[in-house]
Amino acid sequence: MKTTMFKNKIVNIALLGGALGITLAAITPKTNLARAAVNPNTKVIEITAKKFEFTPSEITLKKGEPVILRLTSADRVHGFMSKPLKIDTDIPPDKTTDVAVTPDSAGGFTVICDHYCGTGHGNMKMKVTVVE
Structure with missing residues (x-):
């Protein structure tokens, strides 16, 4: 794992070797995709x-x-954003954002939009149920 600056952000670069070549994966501090990069399934x-x-x-x-x-x-x-699930990221309209999550406790959790988007913003929620 190598740390470097990219567009004024510190990113970790994971080098993953494989039979067909080398893959570069940028992992931002807010999202940890190291496990996902290692397991393509x-x-x-x-x-x-x-x-x-x-x-x-x-x-x-x-x-x-x-x-x-x-x-x-x-x-x-x-x-x-969901504090219990350790998620806090932005979703820009021109990009796909991947977030790796491994829930460590069962229960019902709420994800909210934490960027004001108009009069219905307070109701912008998603339910996440984690089962054993």
Whole structure:
């Protein structure tokens, strides 16, 4: 793992060797994709944000099972934040944001948009259920 500056952000570069060559993966401090980069079989869940809603509005994860949440925005910058799940990232409209999550406790959790996006912003939530 090598740390370097890229567009005024410190990123860690993981070099992963393989039979077909070398893969570079940029891992920002907010998202840890090291485990996902090592295991290409990690489950990916696609989530779209748009004014006042996340689609899907509910997902179920398994405790201890790593997943990638692949986040996109259909209209503007939104936030994606849940302190218990250790998630806090932005979802810009022109990019895909991957967040690696491995839930460490079962229960019901709420993800909120933490970027004001209009009068319905307070209701922009997503339910995450983590099962044993």
